[in-house]
Amino acid sequence: xxxxxxxxxxxRSLKEKKLRSEHHTFVAEGTKLVFDLxxxxxxxxxxxxxxxxxxxxxxxxxxIVVASASELKKATLLATAPQIIAIFYQPEQDVxxxxxxxxxxxxxxGIQDPGNVGTIIRIADWFGIDHVVCSPDTADxxxxxxxxxxxxxxxxxxxxxxxxGVFLRKYSHLPIYGTFLDGKNxxxxxxxDYGLIxxxxxxxxxxxxxxxxxxxxxxxxxxxLSRTTSESLNVAAATAIVCSEFRRRxx
Amino acid sequence: xxxxxxxxxxxRSLKEKKLRSEHHTFVAEGTKLVFDLxxxxxxxxxxxxxxxxxxxxxxxxxxIVVASASELKKATLLATAPQIIAIFYQPEQDVxxxxxxxxxxxxxxGIQDPGNVGTIIRIADWFGIDHVVCSPDTADxxxxxxxxxxxxxxxxxxxxxxxxGVFLRKYSHLPIYGTFLDGKNxxxxxxxDYGLIxxxxxxxxxxxxxxxxxxxxxxxxxxxLSRTTSESLNVAAATAIVCSEFRRRxx
Numbered sequence: 364x365x366x367x368x369x370x371x372x373x374x375r376s377l378k379e380k381k382l383r384s385e386h387h388t389f390v391a392e393g394t395k396l397v398f399d400l401x402x403x404x405x406x407x408x409x410x411x412x413x414x415x416x417x418x419x420x421x422x423x424x425x426x427i428v429v430a431s432a433s434e435l436k437k438a439t440l441l442a443t444a445p446q447i448i449a450i451f452y453q454p455e456q457d458v459x460x461x462x463x464x465x466x467x468x469x470x471x472x473g474i475q476d477p478g479n480v481g482t483i484i485r486i487a488d489w490f491g492i493d494h495v496v497c498s499p500d501t502a503d504x505x506x507x508x509x510x511x512x513x514x515x516x517x518x519x520x521x522x523x524x525x526x527x528g529v530f531l532r533k534y535s536h537l538p539i540y541g542t543f544l545d546g547k548n549x550x551x552x553x554x555x556d557y558g559l560i561x562x563x564x565x566x567x568x569x570x571x572x573x574x575x576x577x578x579x580x581x582x583x584x585x586x587x588l589s590r591t592t593s594e595s596l597n598v599a600a601a602t603a604i605v606c607s608e609f610r611r612r613x614x
Numbered sequence: 615x616x617x618x619x620x621x622x623x624x625x626r627s628l629k630e631k632k633l634r635s636e637h638h639t640f641v642a643e644g645t646k647l648v649f650d651l652x653x654x655x656x657x658x659x660x661x662x663x664x665x666x667x668x669x670x671x672x673x674x675x676x677x678i679v680v681a682s683a684s685e686l687k688k689a690t691l692l693a694t695a696p697q698i699i700a701i702f703y704q705p706e707q708d709v710x711x712x713x714x715x716x717x718x719x720x721x722x723x724g725i726q727d728p729g730n731v732g733t734i735i736r737i738a739d740w741f742g743i744d745h746v747v748c749s750p751d752t753a754d755x756x757x758x759x760x761x762x763x764x765x766x767x768x769x770x771x772x773x774x775x776x777x778x779g780v781f782l783r784k785y786s787h788l789p790i791y792g793t794f795l796d797g798k799n800x801x802x803x804x805x806x807d808y809g810l811i812x813x814x815x816x817x818x819x820x821x822x823x824x825x826x827x828x829x830x831x832x833x834x835x836x837x838x839l840s841r842t843t844s845e846s847l848n849v850a851a852a853t854a855i856v857c858s859e860f861r862r863r864x865x
Contacts, residue, residue, distance in 0.1 A: 478729065482848045489847050491837040516845065550862045586742040586861040594767065596740050597733045600854035603847065607855040610837040611801045 366410045366430040371438045374410075374448060378440050380503050387453050389505035391517075392445040399515030404451040410438065411447035424449065440507040453505060458496060458523035463534050463559065467609060468494040470527055470561040472573045474598055477502040481512020482599040483562070488516035490606040495520060496559075498527045498573075527561075528572035534559060539577050541569045542601060546582035554609045562602050565595055581605070617661045617681040622689045625661075625699060629691050631754050638704050640756035642768075643696040650766030655702040661689065662698035675700065691758040704756060709747060709774035714785050716808055718860060719745040721778055723824045724815040725849055728753040732763020733850040734813070739767035741857040746771060747810075749778045749824075778812075779823035785810060790828050792820045793852060797833035805860045813853050816846055832856070 376382045377390045388407055391397050394415065400406070406424035409416075413429050416422070436444040469487055474480050480502040487495055502509055504522045513520075531539060538558035542549070561577060563569030569577065583596065583604055596604070627633045628641045639658055642648050645666065651657070657675035660667075664680050667673070687695040720738055725731050731753040738746055753760055755773045764771075782790060789809035793800070812828060814820030820828065834847065834855050847855070 482851060485845070485848055486851050488845055489836050491841065512848075514845070514848075548865065550865055583858070584861075584865045585740050586865060588865060590742065594736070594739055594765070596854065597736055597763075597765075597850070599848070599851055600733060600737050603851035603854040604858040607834070607858065610835075614799065614801055614835045614837060614839060 366428050366434040366438060370408065370410065370428065371434065374438045374450065375440065377450065378507060380506070383453070383503075383505050388450050389453055389510060390440055390448065390450055390507055391510050392439060392441055392448050392507075393511070394445075394447055396511065396513075396515050397447050397449045399518040400449065400451055403518045404454055406449055406451050408450040409447065410435065410449070415446045441511065456504075456521070456523045458525045458530065461494060461521065461523070463494070464537060465557055466494075467492050467557060468496060468559050469602070469606075470531065470559050470573070471495060471497045471501045472527060472561055472569050473498050473564045473567060474501045474562065475564060477506040477508035478512045479597070479599045480504070481509040481514075481517075483602045484509075484513045484520050484522065485516040486599065486603050486606055487520050488513075490610050492606065493521060495522045496527060496530060497522065497524045499524055528576075531559065531561070531573055531576035535576050535578075538579055540579045540581055540605075541574065541577040542582060542605065543569070543574075543580045544582065546580035548584055549581040549605065549608050550584070552579070552581060554612070556609070556613065560605060560609070562598055562605070565598050617679050617685040617689060621659065621661065621679070622685065625689045625701065626691065628701065629758060631757070634704070634754075634756050639701050640704055640761060641691055641699065641701055641758055642761050643690060643692055643699050643758075644762070645696075645698055647762065647764075647766050648698050648700045650769040651700065651702055654769045655705055657700055657702050659701040660698065661686065661700070666697045692762065707755075707772070707774045709776045709781065712745060712772065712774070714745070714810065715788060717745075718743050718808060719747060719810055720853070720857075721782065721810050721812040721824070722746060722748045722752045723778060723812055723820050724749050724818060725752045725813065726815060728757040728759035729763045730848070730850045731755070732760040732765075732768075734853050735760075735764045735771050735773065736767040737850065737854050737857055738771050739764075741861050743857065744770075744772060746773045747778060747781060748773065748775050750775050779827075782810065782812070782824055782827035786827050786829075789830055791830045791832055792825065792828040793833060793856065794820070794825075794831045795833065797831035799835055800832040800856065800859050801835070803830070803832060805863070807860070807864065811856060811860070813849055813856070816849050
């Protein structure tokens with residue numbers, strides 16, 4: 364059995380959000396990512412080199428197909444062909460089902476670069492933050508670039524899309540943090556181990572509708588402070604520093 | 615005057631490292647990046663929309679060309695066409711010329727993704743680290759993806775390529791830091807305000823030849839510590855946290 368042209372076409376079609384939504388599926392590539400996802404997500408199809416399948420006899424998927432290197436090369440959505448490509452069903456993302464009172468969660472306001480969103484999900488995973496809530500105009504979780512940038516963290520972190528203005532108003536009794544140019548030095552502030560941390564896009568920052576609910580305004584100081592700068596940090600780099608600060612005092 | 619097909623071809627040819635090296639030039643796109651670079655780098659060519667040129671009558675370049683939106687679209691190396699494209703001469707990068715004793719510098723060991731290298735240069739800029747020294751197999755500074763990811767920091771940070779094994783041995787009298795899985799909790803260690811910080815690639819970590827010179831082994835703990843994890847952080851995210859820690863106690 365080999366990877367048919369129809370299946371190659373199907374895999375490639377999932378580059379498009381419209382088709383991912385229609386099929387309710389997404390693509391993951393590479394052994395680390397696919398095997399991380401196999402632990403938590405229902406799998407529709409695995410296509411892999413014979414030796415990769417032989418090394419993993421216990422893969423659970425609706426369909427498992429032996430593929431040649433050249434078939435994987437035709438199917439891949441990446442620059443270089445992997446040993447394994449899989450299609451997973453999208454996990455449910457109903458933000459209404461979850462409670463946000465007891466732990467820290469991240470809220471993303473219009474982060475449009477899929478690589479940044481994937482990297483942020485990976486940061487959340489490292490720092491034990493289970494939930495990332497995104498505005499509808501944040502990059503799609505199932506965009507292949509987002510999926511790949513999570514390096515498997517997508518299998519462990521819950522990611523929901525919702526109107527974050529409404530969402531933040533609903534949770535306004537919690538401490539809600541955000542970074543602003545006129546915020547307080549994050550290194551000196553007391554930071555709770557529950558609540559919501561809002562990260563805004565590099566272009567627009569945190570927009571008004573989200574900013575209105577933020578009770579604790581933080582700032583990552585540049586060094587030296589005396590150097591006035593018009594510069595900013597990449598949003599994933601800023602998220603890494605913010606999450607590190609929330610956890611540092613407990614580590 | 616408009617952007618000729620020959621010039622469009624020349625701009626597009628600079629996607630290739632070989633041609634960048636031959637011409638000793640590189641491409642930058644977008645107003646923020648181009649105007650940051652105009653302050654420090656010698657400029658060979660500026661091509662921009664008439665309104666962009668009208669708004670900036672004092673651009674200093676060997677040649678300034680009015681371009682139409684469709685010409686810029688043909689010339690761009692990015693996904694969406696900018697208002698302005700410029701070609702700059704590569705600044706000199708002779709690591710032998712600089713001293714590394716008094717300040718902090720970053721050393722990159724085989725970081726292959728240009729986006730990560732650009733983001734790291736931007737982090738260095740934020741935290742007042744003037745110099746980034748790279749192994750020869752680190753992504754090229756003048757790769758258009760690196761240039762864009764620096765968001766202008768490329769104009770302010772010195773970046774050199776050299777054999778970092780030799781380089782680190784030469785500076786082994788300085789404190790040399792690196793992150794390792796068996797390193798010491800970075801949040802508790804004393805960190806100097808001079809010396810070298812080595813960052814390794816996500817796949818290979820810091821390689822033996824560089825690791826041998828590292829006297830201070832650090833670790834960014836995951837949270838909670840009790841959770842054993844095979845995960846790692848994206849190298850730019852890790853660099854952001856490390857640089858933040860070196861500066862935090864002084865901010």
